[in-house]
Amino acid sequence: SQTAKLPTDLIRSAAESANPAGSTVGVTGIDALALGDDSSGPGVLTETLLGAGGAFLVLLFVFASLLAFLPLAVAAVSILATFLMLLPLTYLTDVSFIVQFLVALVGLGVAIDYSLLLVTRWREERDHGKENHEAVVSAMETAGHAVFFSGLTVAIGLLALIVLPVPFMRSIGMGGALIPFASVLVTLTLTPAILAGIGPRVDWPKIRHETDASRGWSRWARLIVRRRWIAVGAAFAVLGVLFAAFLGIKIGAPSSDSLAKTGPAVTTLHTLEKGGITTGALTPIEVLAEADQASGVADTLGKVDGIDAALVSTAKSSTANGQTVVVLIPDAETVNSKSVAVVNRVKDVADKT
Secondary structure, eight states: OTTSOOTHHHHHHHHHHHSOTTOOOOOOOHHHHHHOOTTSSOOHHHHHHHHHHHHHHHHHHHHOSGGGHHHHHHHHHHHHHHHHHHHHHHHHSOOOTHHHHIIIIIHHHHHHHHHHHHHHHHHHHHHTTOOHHHHHHHHHHHHHHHHHHHHHHHHHHHHGGGGSSOHHHHHHHHHHHHHHHHHHHHHTTHHHHHHHHHHHHHSOSOOOOTTSOOHHHHHHHHHHHHTHHHHHHHHHHHHHHHHHHHTTOOOBSOOGGGSOSSSHHHHHHHHHHHTTOOGGGGSOEEEEEEGGGHHHHHHHHTTSTTEEEEEEOOOGGGEETTEEEEEEEESSOOOBTTTTHHHHHHHHHHHHO
16 A cells, blocks of 8 residues: 555664664665655645635636635535545555545546536526526436436446556545545535525625626637637647647656655655666566576676666575576666666566576
């Protein structure tokens, strides 16, 4: 589990006891860097509040009334409900720390989106002359159905991640599936209750009416219809730029420079780099070889393009049944699809050795 405490303190103590007095000992590694420094970086609450602040400005523009607070209130309850649903899973299986950010930030957007559909339809019905109770019922019969089936579809899609043989992705699938489930549940219960009770009172001051078409959006719509082929071309150009960016995607684990920026693990890594140690030491390649041929294997594999050093492990735990471990240090970290080529070259040479 990525939420587990790493034994860095024990490793540091053991290293200090084996080194001369006065020497400086530091511990680093991908896992230590992933945990980062508890005192640095914004937390889940801070990031959620920042996202909620930006969303409030958009909602204030859309509704131009105090009704802008309603989707945020629904989102707050949805996020808390999702965390409560997620709690039992943490006792049954390991859950990645990323899930808490996923629940907070994605949950914020999904809950606001679903409640926005319902509130907008309720407002339209009210502006067309329906009494408040009838407007709530009409909104539930139309937008409510859309919210339900949308949430169901999203939840099923995310649940598909559970079948992957990767614990990290499975936890994201389980946590992610709870987001639309909780959002739909809260939106279809809390939102109509609030609208039926105090909806008309919080829809104040009602500057914008749903029966009146926006002049700005109307002009935009007429422009798109009049210049439809230019609009299509512009849309495809934007999609092309996004697709071009996708071609540079790196699939795999995060590299060291994308993890923690401060903390003892980062300080130790920078000290090693200044001493000429490559970051490839964070992702060593281990090759199992016959004990009597280990030195020759190390010499051969050490000449592979992209390998900085080759070492034969002398630890007792590295030798068993006449076989030992040869440790290869690559020039750079082998953490993703763009940097794993050296591993394939090592495999090709090892198969021929």
